[in-house]
Amino acid sequence: MMHFNFIRPLLLVLLISFFIPRLSAQEPAEIIPPTDACYECHIDMDLDQDEVNQLFTHYLNDIHFQRGLLCSDCHGGDPEAFDEEDDAMWENDTYLGEISPNGEIAMCGKCHSDPAFMRKYSVSVSTDQESQYWTSKHGQSLKEGNLKVATCTDCHGVHGILAVDNPNSSVYDSNVPKTCSMCHSSESYMKGILETTSQYDDYVKSVHGKALLEREEISAPACNDCHGNHGAAPPEVSSINEICGSCHAQNRDLFQKSHLASVFKKEGLPQCESCHGNHYIVKPSDDFLNWESASGAVCLKCHEDGGKAKLLADQLFHVIDSLKINLDSAKVLIEKAEIKGMEISDLYFELEDAHNALIHSRTSVHSFDSTFVRSTAQPGFVASNNAKIGAKKALEEFEFRRFGLFVASFIITLLVILLYLKVKVFEKMKEKEKKNEKI
Amino acid sequence: MTDSNHSQSSHTKTTSRRSFLDALFGVTLLGWLGAMIYPVFRFLVPPKRPDLNVSSLDAGLVASFKKNTSKIMRFGRKPVIIVRKKSGDFKALSATCTHLDCNVQFKQDTEQIWCACHNGLYDLEGRNISGPPPRPLTQFQVNLKDEKIFITKGEGV
Amino acid sequence: MSINDWLQERFDIEAVKSFAAKKQVPVFFGSVWYYLGGVSLFLFIIQVLTGILLALYYQPGAATSYESVKFIVSKVEFGWLMREIHSWSANLFVFTIFLHMFTVFFSKAYKKPRELTWLSGMMLLLLAMVFGFSGYLLPWNELAYFATKVGTDITGAVPFIGEFLSKLLRAGDDVSGATLTRFYSIHTAILPLVFIVFLGLHLTMIQVQGMHIPESMEKVPENKRKMMPFFPNFVLRDLIVWLIVLNIIALLAVFFPWELGLKADSLASAPAGIRPEWYFMFMFQTLKLLPAHILFIEGEVFGILLFGLGGAIWFLVPFLEKPKYSRLWTAFGVGILAYIITLTVWGYLV
Numbered sequence: 001m002m003h004f005n006f007i008r009p010l011l012l013v014l015l016i017s018f019f020i021p022r023l024s025a026q027e028p029a030e031i032i033p034p035t036d037a038c039y040e041c042h043i044d045m046d047l048d049q050d051e052v053n054q055l056f057t058h059y060l061n062d063i064h065f066q067r068g069l070l071c072s073d074c075h076g077g078d079p080e081a082f083d084e085e086d087d088a089m090w091e092n093d094t095y096l097g098e099i100s101p102n103g104e105i106a107m108c109g110k111c112h113s114d115p116a117f118m119r120k121y122s123v124s125v126s127t128d129q130e131s132q133y134w135t136s137k138h139g140q141s142l143k144e145g146n147l148k149v150a151t152c153t154d155c156h157g158v159h160g161i162l163a164v165d166n167p168n169s170s171v172y173d174s175n176v177p178k179t180c181s182m183c184h185s186s187e188s189y190m191k192g193i194l195e196t197t198s199q200y201d202d203y204v205k206s207v208h209g210k211a212l213l214e215r216e217e218i219s220a221p222a223c224n225d226c227h228g229n230h231g232a233a234p235p236e237v238s239s240i241n242e243i244c245g246s247c248h249a250q251n252r253d254l255f256q257k258s259h260l261a262s263v264f265k266k267e268g269l270p271q272c273e274s275c276h277g278n279h280y281i282v283k284p285s286d287d288f289l290n291w292e293s294a295s296g297a298v299c300l301k302c303h304e305d306g307g308k309a310k311l312l313a314d315q316l317f318h319v320i321d322s323l324k325i326n327l328d329s330a331k332v333l334i335e336k337a338e339i340k341g342m343e344i345s346d347l348y349f350e351l352e353d354a355h356n357a358l359i360h361s362r363t364s365v366h367s368f369d370s371t372f373v374r375s376t377a378q379p380g381f382v383a384s385n386n387a388k389i390g391a392k393k394a395l396e397e398f399e400f401r402r403f404g405l406f407v408a409s410f411i412i413t414l415l416v417i418l419l420y421l422k423v424k425v426f427e428k429m430k431e432k433e434k435k436n437e438k439i
Numbered sequence: 440m441t442d443s444n445h446s447q448s449s450h451t452k453t454t455s456r457r458s459f460l461d462a463l464f465g466v467t468l469l470g471w472l473g474a475m476i477y478p479v480f481r482f483l484v485p486p487k488r489p490d491l492n493v494s495s496l497d498a499g500l501v502a503s504f505k506k507n508t509s510k511i512m513r514f515g516r517k518p519v520i521i522v523r524k525k526s527g528d529f530k531a532l533s534a535t536c537t538h539l540d541c542n543v544q545f546k547q548d549t550e551q552i553w554c555a556c557h558n559g560l561y562d563l564e565g566r567n568i569s570g571p572p573p574r575p576l577t578q579f580q581v582n583l584k585d586e587k588i589f590i591t592k593g594e595g596v
Numbered sequence: 597m598s599i600n601d602w603l604q605e606r607f608d609i610e611a612v613k614s615f616a617a618k619k620q621v622p623v624f625f626g627s628v629w630y631y632l633g634g635v636s637l638f639l640f641i642i643q644v645l646t647g648i649l650l651a652l653y654y655q656p657g658a659a660t661s662y663e664s665v666k667f668i669v670s671k672v673e674f675g676w677l678m679r680e681i682h683s684w685s686a687n688l689f690v691f692t693i694f695l696h697m698f699t700v701f702f703s704k705a706y707k708k709p710r711e712l713t714w715l716s717g718m719m720l721l722l723l724a725m726v727f728g729f730s731g732y733l734l735p736w737n738e739l740a741y742f743a744t745k746v747g748t749d750i751t752g753a754v755p756f757i758g759e760f761l762s763k764l765l766r767a768g769d770d771v772s773g774a775t776l777t778r779f780y781s782i783h784t785a786i787l788p789l790v791f792i793v794f795l796g797l798h799l800t801m802i803q804v805q806g807m808h809i810p811e812s813m814e815k816v817p818e819n820k821r822k823m824m825p826f827f828p829n830f831v832l833r834d835l836i837v838w839l840i841v842l843n844i845i846a847l848l849a850v851f852f853p854w855e856l857g858l859k860a861d862s863l864a865s866a867p868a869g870i871r872p873e874w875y876f877m878f879m880f881q882t883l884k885l886l887p888a889h890i891l892f893i894e895g896e897v898f899g900i901l902l903f904g905l906g907g908a909i910w911f912l913v914p915f916l917e918k919p920k921y922s923r924l925w926t927a928f929g930v931g932i933l934a935y936i937i938t939l940t941v942w943g944y945l946v
Contacts, residue, residue, distance in 0.1 A: 219571030249558040341853040343670035405850040412843045418464045478674040
């Protein structure tokens, strides 16, 4: 009975949150309402008419209904018993009525854990959600009798479950953070369960959150991409590098090969996270390596005393920073030449190459090997130098053009003056001749 | 006498002034001609790379391209990755990842195109098969002629 | 002298000389206008020379035009100079012809017996404008592409023959690579040929009939008129002016280069600020201002008909003007000039 108190308002929130986008979405008119006894009776009930209406409106959009499932497939009862309420529900052995959280996992699992059944709908659909669920923090707490945990319907919705790839679904990639935050961001709800409730706020500000929520880049990670979904649990220290490495593979490989990997293992430090953080992962800056930066190098978290670590960080920072400075000054020169109207679009290739090398050398920092970083940055120095040389040549050419114009202009002006003088002299002579003739 | 002398000297003065003017005029005229002809002459001298190659890219000799290797070249404004498969066949694809514009690379062990930035994978037909890339890579046509490799745009410009 | 004699034995050079010496140029406050024709001729010569040079490297075609122009301005030595001079002198060319035409109009130099000179001159102006229109597309950049699209669209609105004409110009339903090769042929083969014919006629008429005497001078008895021999006095002055013009073009080419811009892309949306070349601006602006419908015909069609009619009247001025209404024609000319200037300025401000 206890779970009833909190599940109800939660469901309502879920329902309402679904209802808002739903209104403007698909036209439910295309869907023919079911003709079973549950629907026929409940749609006409006087009690709670609004709630019932809402429930059924949602249900008509539910993927289960659309694939042919009826109320009775989850709640039990006899959908053919049109005339007698008791036959339909109370006296029917299969009737479940309202479903408890524990029962819910089993109820959904009845179909979703049955490969033979699920194959009817999709051969590639996974059927391990239920078993995964019991391994998750949610599932384990439920096992321990804690009913304040998320069950299937808390994330997927109840009478309006949409397919995962439907953008209106609460578990669509870009909706996942919001869905998780409904519980995890609520201090009062998480009281006694988890101390931190800032994960969502942190995530929204992070590079991943911005990519997913602002740029709507579906490939960017949501909560479930690092924590798992049905088996959601905080990643273990030892698995963090694999989780991040599923996208940042090169960074992982470099770090694994670096001399730091064994130290991290020995000290039990999480890779990646130690420097980059977890939910609030910002776009890495070159200042991560800069001992003199305002926030100090990230290395300082462990290497307070500097020493060899500072030496290495200085070396790495120097390579990256000087490549960046080189690239920027090449850019400035190119822009200067472009403003002067010189055609130098070819130099943008060099800039692009230099920029690529800069990206690579930033990645190569994870090797913590200054020789390797230097060799990765080398093509960038070559390219940005080429760009600089090209831009300088263009600027010289520009000066040459002005000089050439000056020379040509001088000659032409002189010629104009001389020609003018010649004409004057010539005409004077003609006049004299005329006068002489007259005399 | 003096008068005639005077007029004669003034006459020579004017003639000398005129011949100076003529000489200066001649020199300036020559200078002008030079200033006009020089740029034209330099314009006529063909530049180092007289061939404007926009529709095809010369990727070198077939023999010098080892099997199971790749190279990235510029084709117009865009980089192209040219791959020689283990079988000896050639493939050419746009080298710019469709995710965030990083340059892709050839993975020799699996014969796939890989983007190091976010672990995107493409097959050698350019199809995005895993990771974040939202679109396939554009294919280019590879033509072999006289033991040389030429890359051209796949479909009509 | 011996060369002269040698030539004289083979070719009646004295006849040519006396023919050349016959022409006299009136000396008065308006003499300065007499240089405009010569300057136009000089600019045409520059166009021919730089045009021939550019054609050595230019490759017409949707895949090569833009690239080859870029090649010319970035890789070929002094290629930028040739292109800049060609572009600048093209604009000055049209400008001086316009100026020349108006000075001729207001000094009534088109009157009998110079009707043919006026007609051939008007033809030259028309050809110069087509020269500009066709040459504008050749770099195959974004602006040129869309300006040509709009330009040929307007051609398409001409009643009855418009659609055919537009198709003929575009070599298809839309501006494409085929249009480019067509415009190239028009610009470098057809127009120069036709232009030379009318230019020859124009110059011959002037040489045969001599310079027009301004009205203010007509009352002065012939032997008291202040005149200057055309050859060599005026020709030498002409040369001085030409050199000055050359200097101005060089200055413009270096200090105000024409940008190449982005390559044309038929799928891209039209960039903001699409404008025709300035000498089409007054027509473009008029068409823009006209309401959608005037007297049961489309505004655009009405505008085109109006310009057609105006052009025809302007063309036939020497035959239409009666001495009685001479002042009225001057007023008409002032009105037209004011209209062109106002609409052009308007077009650039809006």
